[in-house]
Amino acid sequence: MKEYLIIDGYNIINAWSELKNIAENDLEASRDKLVQMMLEYAALSGEEVIIVFDAYRVKKRSRTKQKYPKVTVVYTKENQTADSYIEKVIGELDKRAVIRVATNDWAEQQIVLGKGCSRLSARELHIDVQNSRKKMKGSSQKKASKITLADVVDDDVFLKLEQMRRNGNF
Structure with missing residues (x-):
């Protein structure tokens, strides 16, 4: 079953202090940071992530999309809010899919729940x-400390190398 996480981009940026601090000086850098964080998260979670940034007040803007592995970044068209785009996408996705929407907007959360999806607050996301990062760091440290030659080469090559080592030819 396909799983989706749809994120109201500016809502999350304004809710997370590390992104909000970046946004005060450079909004584009905060967007890039959120996208980078979600690329890592999507790789670990397996979910398809859609990050929506609205261009509600941007003149003559047409919708644009950037595709990455497991992550799609959408900039809405002029006069379209992220909320309206999210509602539209929810209606278009496979009804059997698991869909979570991350936003702190209470009204949007109610609409999401009414459409059979689950909501995720900015804090929960x-x-x-953070938990996925800890998990990734912990598993990479364990893997790095436990990798042996037998893990890297096939059995025949390992046996030949081991025989050479024992015979002093190595």
């Missing part, structure tokens, strides 16, 4: 992202 932040905790998920």
Whole structure:
């Protein structure tokens, strides 16, 4: 079953202090940071992530999309809010899919729940992202400390190398 995480981009940026601090000086850098964090998160969670940034007040803007592995970044068209785009996408996705929407917007959360999806607050998403990073760091350290030659080469090559080592030819 396909799983989706749809994120109201500016809502999350304004809710997470590390992104909000970046946005005060450079909004584009904060967007890039959120996208980078979600690329890592999507790789670990397996979910398809859609990050929506609205261009509600941007003149003559047409919708644009950037595709990455497991992550799609959408900039809405002029006069379209992220909320309206999210509602539209929810209606278009496979009804059998698991869909979570991350936003702190209470009204949007109610609409999401009414459409059979689950809502995720900015805080809950932040905790998920932090936990996935800890999990990734822990598993990479374990893997690095336990890798042996037998893990890297096939059995025949390993046996030949081991025989050479024992015979002093190595």
